[in-house]
Amino acid sequence: MRVASRYPRLHVPHLHRAVIRFDQVSKHYPSGQEALSQVSFEVAPGEMVFVTGHSGAGKSTLLKLLAAIEKPSRGRVSLDGQNLARVGPHAVPLLRRKLGMVFQDHRLLMDRSVFANVELPLVIAGMAADERARRVRAALEKVGLLATEGKSPEALSTGEQQRVGIARAIVGKPTVLLADEPTGNLDPHLATEVMGLFAAFQQVGTTILVASHDLALIKRMKKRVVVLDHGRMVDDVPAVEVA
């Protein structure tokens, strides 16, 4: 994989309206740690991009900025044309409803059923019960877990739990899907299966950003790759050049 950047860092000419845009973004924590430094890139609608790098490279911080969990110290992060620095605390929940988020540790509610877990974003959106049920079953069917809807997530395997997390992320039909090390706890076979799901969501127009350090998997997927190293973007490899 190449190391040199293919894109200039400043003022990228925009031929399309980017869904995600990082423009000279830096993030410093009060401890003095520099998690991200002058990161600039864009993601087009319906594109699937991997963000990779070693542990502590800034992958998770990048996703946290997009989910408005953190705010950039410098630069501008835009989602669907909206500058996230200007999103007030009351607007953050509305922003997050546009996103689907998948986590390495699934973040499922173990005292609720699979159905109830997947239903959660729709309840928050205030959707009617019958429409919720229809959408939840459709999402569970997509991830192949329709038969488990009444079970507790604890009764499922790690791979199945991750698929429940994915169903929860896609049930609200988000325009953007963020995944933080979604295959971190999965064996290679399950990891490929999960990535296959993401690729299928990309086919229907969902923009996907996946943080992962699994280079073998990334190579197999043949998608665009953004490489981070100690908070700096050191490469941006188009899908056609990933080998």
Added chain:
Amino acid sequence: MTTGERKSTTMRSRPRRLATWREQHAWCLAASMQRLAARPLGTALTVLVMGFALALPLAFWLVLGNLEHLAGTVGRTQAINVFMQTQARPEAVAALAGELRQRDDVAAVSIRTPAQGLSELASMQGFAKAVAALDYNPLPYVLVVEPRQHAPAAAVQALIAALRVLPGVDQVQDDGTWRQRLDALVDAGQRVAVVLALLLALAALLVVGNSVRQDIRGCAGEIAVLKLVGASHAFVRRPYLYAGLWYGLASGVVASVLVAIVEMALAGPLGRLAASYGGQLALGGLTWWQLLMAPLLAAFLGWLGARLVSARWLRRMA
């Protein structure tokens, strides 16, 4: 967009917002009940502690209500006795009674004849033989004058002074001092009841607040997930507000039941006490309205405690 179109959009969005609000509340309501049911022992302990705390002012309220009633009744039984001179004619006594009934500071006047007085005396233990030995009735007419209800002490004293100088009056007997003391006791009791109710309401707030705080701390993971999938602060807080409401409502019911049990336990002795006052004292319990209001008030206290605590803790967890 024309005005008509805008109006039409508003008309469509209003039922939608209402439906959203209803769906979210229904979910939060069910979530709060599931959370309480998930730890029955903790929930029961909170409800019982709060129930006992609320039962105390409620019981005190009951006692005070009866004491107030007792004071009123005793006030009537301790009416002013106006002893007429023995030679007073029945017509003159009746005329005087009529005059007194016209006064604004007098509630009622009754006449006790010498014959009635002698009969009452004869019915008392040890007096029967002495009464039988009398060859004439030495007792005078007595006017029993009841001052106006809740008349101030100064007004009652003024009435007594006026009664003493009436023609044909021999003597005026009044137990006003005792009645004043009873009134003062009831007043003090009312103050104590208010202070006690405020203190125990504060205790109930703290009990609910502590329980909700523990609930929130125990659900930190769930709260984080809810926020990540787009839940607003109000949505996250709502199940805890409902939990506070349930804690309060259930403890209010417990308090009402406890007071009803106390009432039933005291019904016998109080009935005998009432009988000793010749059936004039009607000692009663809390009304249905009061028993209904107690859980509603407790529910409000529970909601308030939950609101205060959840606002603080959820802000801290943000």
